Amino acid sequence: MNVLTYLIPISLVLGGMGLLFFVFTIRSNQYEDPEGDAQRILSGDYDDRPKQD
């Protein structure tokens, strides 16, 4: 029974982290263009370093 002391908090924390990530994706407008995002993975345009300002 002592294992529950660890498993329950771990599952809640992991679930909470998932929720926080989802909230982050909502706030950064990542669901505005579902069709475009699906097509974008087929594009050959990509970079291997951050954009230079």
Place this chain on the structure above:
Amino acid sequence: MTATMRPPASACPACVAAPAAQSLADMEVPKDAHIVLSLPTIHCAACMSKVERALNADPRVHSARVNLTMKRVSLSGDTALTAEDVIPLVEAAGYEAHELDTAALSATATDRAGRDLLMRLAVAGFAAMNVMLLSVAVWSGAAGETRDLFHWISALIVLPAVAFSAQPFFVNAWRALAARTLNMDVPISLAILLAVVTSLWETSLSGEHAYFDAAIALTFFLLTGRYLDHRTRSVARSAAEELAALEVPRAWRVTDTGEEQVSVADLRIGDLIRVRPGGRMPVDGEIVEGTSERDRSLLTGETLPVLGTPGTAVSAGEVNLTGPLTIRASAVGRDTSLARMADLVAIAESGRSRYTSLADRAARLYAPGVHILSALSFLGWLLYSGDLRTALNIAAAVLIITCPCALGLAVPAVTTAASGRLFRKGLLIKDATALERLAQVDTVVFDKTGTLTAGTPEPVNLDAFTTADLAIAHALAEGSAHPLSRALTSAARAAGIAPAQVTGLTESPGYGTSATWQGREVRLGRAAWIGGTATDQTAAWLRIGDAPPQALLFTDRMRDGAAEAVAAFRQAGMTVVLLSGDTAAAVESLARRLDIAQWMAEALPQDKAARIETLSKNGAKVLMVGDGLNDTAALTAAHVSISPASALDAARVASDIVLLGQSLAPLPEAATTARKAVKRIRENFTIATWYNLIAVPLAVAGLCSPLIAALAMSASSVTVSLNALRLR
């Protein structure tokens, strides 16, 4: 001596840099220009890449990102950058681009309501999954202190989650109760609250049953329905908004220093306004300078252009065709006949019977029914067992099990599937109840110009002319932007007839074109100017030297899919009627071509609306299809209405569905899909009803444990959702 000759070092090193910092701060930070373009022809990853690459290659553009779902590109760039600068870049890459009015789009740029619902949905989903995990452990045999621990942890998760996620239901329920009415959200809120309260009570007494999972799962499923419903509306709203944003309303005002471009809203009575050929009159006014032909088809339905000379009154919404005009504004904004005719919509709107959707009718039965049932169960068990705790538990079970999930999902799921399907066919549904009304239609009424016809004339008697004569006509037609001239040019080119060699080509606005061919004067144009006799049919007259004038006859070209649409409607057993403001000859001709038995010509806007009201009084459910301002009253009076995207703003606003493509072929399919959608909705209600007939007696008898309630709830929701997907 060296030390004393050096200037003393500053006590504050920052002071030395202060002037530089000050000058930096004084420089105003340049604000990026923000431009949004509509790209109707993009459709794949290569299109996205090409557009973004073409725009980012220009140093004035800071960033560009294509939104394929909305078929737009948003870009930011130098302050001085304008849409006129970037549109050629996109067109050079091979794509059609139109400026969108960012002010008109800003209302829904941040979809706050959708995002808010999605946030609450996420919290409810998180809580539901965790509580269900704990509940499965309890159902699997956890007992005693372990069960109590799980119940308390569930309570800790559910209480804040319900407080946050179920707010939309609580707010709506409170609003309904404040108005002394019942809606769907009242039993939902009561079920959620009662489930939480009884569960807390049970848990505090170390009881066996708790409904925490039911409360949060209920919230999650119903929020899903709300979110689907919202997405359906927002897709329609944003696309309809884009149509309005495409018309950036500007006008050229003549001032002492020349012409300036101003917003139409800034025009005043008495202003002089330049309207170029192809432009639309922004205001009512009077022609001061110039002679031209005007296309009044959107206002009156007339196919024939009307001559305008100095002193002629013009109305906002007319299209200037052949010559530049200067007009003096006599009525602006709300005072124009455009706005006055739009007021007809408001009058018809007040007379329109309010349609009650299937969901509202179902809720009317469900809301009081479930309350009565729950209350009776509570009283019965209280009298029978004398135990308040048991009675309250069973009342909660009855409320939870009566399937608000299926009712809440039944309509939004189907509507979302149907709207998505029709949207891919180019039909934009602005109101969910339009589908239900469209399913009931048994009569279809069409407007003519711009709806059944493309509003573009085509010549019909070229066979009566020799090739040489047509070559001359072709040459003369090329000298004018008149729609008849353009139609003649297209037809001659399609027939492979090259224009003859003419000299001195001159256009006389409002009359026609003249030139010299082999030493003889040749003319193409108005009957009176050529010497011909006017006919009922649209005609341009051709005279070569002293030969007798010959008439080139034109017919309004039918829109793509018009014949198929009319035939399909008739085959489906619907009555088809043609109403038009055009002349009797033109209307009869088109009616014969399309095999439409009932037609009315020279109909004014009130005549069209009156005709539809007459049909409605006789029991018909009318679908009105029209595009002109003279159709708006009829569009509003009809049971359901459709207008093409090319329609005037007022017509699109008055209609329930907007046809985005050029072809009319999707219209019969829209009616078919609507009937299927309503069938699915009724099936979903049937599923919910049968579920209730089986589950409610069990709950009333006290035989429903939380596990059974949870399984039943999930099964009903999944069944309803899968049934809706059969429509896709």
